[in-house]
Amino acid sequence: MTGRITEEVTFAVIVNGVVCTPQEVIANGVVVIAGGQIQAVDHQAKVSIPAQAKVFDAMGQHVIPGxxxxxxxxxxxxxxxxxxxxxxxxxxxxxxxxxxxxxxxxxxxxxxxxxxxxxxxxxxxxxxxxxxxxxxxxxxxxxxxxxxxxxxxxxxxxxxxxxxxxxxxxxxxxxxxxxxxxxxxxxxxxxxxxxxxxxxxxxxxxxxxxxxxxxxxxxxxxxxxxxxxxxxxxxxxxxxxxxxxxxxxxxxxxxxxxxxxxxxxxxxxxxxxxxxxxxxxxxxxxxxxxxxxxxxxxxxxxxxxxxxxxxxxxxxxxxxxxxxxxxxxxxxxxxxxxxxxxxxxxxxxxxxxxGLPKGELAPGYDADLVILDADLRPLLTMVEGEVVFRSPDLGGH
Ligand SMILES: [Zn+2]
Missing domain, CATH: 3.20.20.140 (Metal-dependent hydrolases)
Structure with a gap:
């Protein structure tokens, strides 16, 4: 039997969000997630999205820490x-x-x-x-x-x-x-x-x-x-x-x-x-x-x-x-x-x-985040890189 010799790293990317890190607000921002942690947060133009990443479209809504x-x-x-x-x-x-x-x-x-x-x-x-x-x-x-x-x-x-x-x-x-x-x-x-x-x-x-x-x-x-x-x-x-x-x-x-x-x-x-x-x-x-x-x-x-x-x-x-x-x-x-x-x-x-590495969208922090609509209702909730809630109002698949 052959087992996997390397653990698969799951990539996810949130695109098209108003990202509140909360130190700064990045319009048209991207959050890159790997292995349950945040890997990068930046303007869309500055981030290369890994080909195998699962992409979530925030549809111009706020992306905030959980x-x-x-x-x-x-x-x-x-x-x-x-x-x-x-x-x-x-x-x-x-x-x-x-x-x-x-x-x-x-x-x-x-x-x-x-x-x-x-x-x-x-x-x-x-x-x-x-x-x-x-x-x-x-x-x-x-x-x-x-x-x-x-x-x-x-x-x-x-x-x-x-x-x-x-x-x-x-x-x-x-x-x-x-x-x-x-x-x-x-x-x-x-x-x-x-x-x-x-x-x-x-x-x-x-x-x-x-x-x-x-x-x-x-x-x-x-x-x-x-x-x-x-x-x-x-x-x-x-x-x-x-x-x-x-x-x-x-x-x-x-x-x-x-x-x-x-x-x-x-x-x-x-x-x-x-x-x-x-x-x-x-x-x-x-x-x-x-x-x-x-x-x-x-x-x-x-x-x-x-x-x-x-x-x-x-x-x-x-x-x-x-x-x-x-x-x-x-x-x-x-x-x-x-x-x-x-x-x-x-x-x-x-x-x-x-004293936890949570509460901020920054590299090295846990990938706990929420996409919030204009009425402050969660559209998507992610805990340590895993989607734990997704509203039917969020587009995509
Ligand atoms: Zn009390």
Whole structure:
């Protein structure tokens, strides 16, 4: 029997696009892909297209890096924490232009939390079709009972090394981000501990004072979970967590981009202070995201879903329901940012927050990209060189 002695390199080329790298915008641009990575990005006239390449015509539409969501709990009835949740979410996320995500796990009694972590870790290892799960974001359980948001504070607990070890083991070492309230008990000590394992420590569900945030930054804090939501707000005599996030350039600020959890002016202030390289838009989407408007039963409550939000019958927001492509629209239409700038918050910034070669269209980066139509709807989504979604509206074959 003769086996192949050399691995076949698959070439693909995107032509005729307005390519947002996002450092520059190349009209009539070409992206050359080989072996799951980007090989070249340039003007059409300057690139020789390999003869054996599969060619995709972007039809003059935008070609952008794939969207990266650092904070997502579910989608279309799928809960990221349950057995097949991540596996079922991954292909659906590609329809929204999301190419990579951090499935997020919330607090529970320790044995149940271990089960949740084990289920997600297994899905990450199995590498489902579609968007790529990048590891796990553990949102808690080292949180402040004063800022529970939608969570049950009974499951919050202080950081303790032995317990964290159990979570780390259950997660097969795939924790990439942990949200914590540094002011509670021994939680400040968790920061260097997380950094030692390559985990991004993120402040969230926190009632810390400005001084406590500053101390956390001194210990290595670099990230904030859903800025403004479930954290001590700004007061001119006590700038709180929000003031700390605004002021410290070391902190990359996640913010929910649905235009409801944070007023567009709140988004604009954050962007003006930190710039697009300091802000990572997140969906914080729940399993209600992407479902048609209507009334649903969720966690024992009646939730009313409309086109933009999900609320309990008393009006309280019940998690977010829109994905990052919609967040991009909030930034372009309501904050009036040009697309190529808005785009940084859903591509380069989240990729850099995790230190990944993603989020940019440049040689050597992973070939994660999206062709977006003028209405910001994905026409084609590619993950590491593989087409994982293709709209019938995209021409060709
Ligand atoms: Zn949260």
């Amino acid at each position: 969207l990266i969501d650092l904070h997502i709990h579910g989608l279309e009835g799928q809960d990221a924490m349950l057995d097949a949740g991540v596996t079922n979410m991954a292909p659906r996320l590609a329809h929204y232009g999301v190419t990579a995500f951090l499935p997020t796990v919330t607090p529970a009694p320790l044995p149940e939390l271990e089960e949740r972590l084990a289920a997600v870790a297994e899905a990450v290892v199995q590498r489902p079709q579609g968007a790529k799960p990048l590891g796990i974001h553990l949102e808690g359980p080292f949180l402040s009972p004063q800022q529970p948001g939608m969570m049950n504070a009974a499951h919050f607990r202080p950081f303790a090394e032995a317990e964290f070890e159990r979570m780390w083991t259950a997660a097969q070492g795939l924790l990439r981000m942990v949200t914590l309230a540094p002011e509670e008990a021994d939680n400040m000590r968790a920061i260097p501990h997380l950094l030692d394992r390559g985990i991004v420590p993120s402040i969230g569900h926190s009632n810390a004072t400005f001084m406590q945030v500053t101390e956390a930054v001194r210990r290595g804090l670099t990230h904030a979970s859903h800025t403004y939501n479930a954290m001590r707000g700004f007061h001119h005599r006590e700038p709180g967590v929000v003031g700390g996030v605004w002021l410290h350039p070391q902190i990359t600020a996640q913010v929910i981009g649905d235009g409801t959890h944070v007023h567009p002016a709140g988004l604009q202030i954050l962007l003006q202070i930190k710039g697009v390289d300091g802000v990572a838009l997140v969906s914080d989407a729940t399993l209600l995201a992407g479902l048609p408007p209507g009334e649903y039963q969720w966690e024992g409550e009646t939730v009313i879903v409309d086109s933009r939000s999900a609320r309990l019958t008393n009006g309280t927001l019940a998690g977010s329901t829109v994905l990052l492509n919609q967040g991009l629209r909030t930034l372009t239409e309501e904050v009036r940012l040009p697309l190529e700038e808005a785009l940084v918050t859903v591509t380069r910034t989240p990729a850099r927050a995790l």
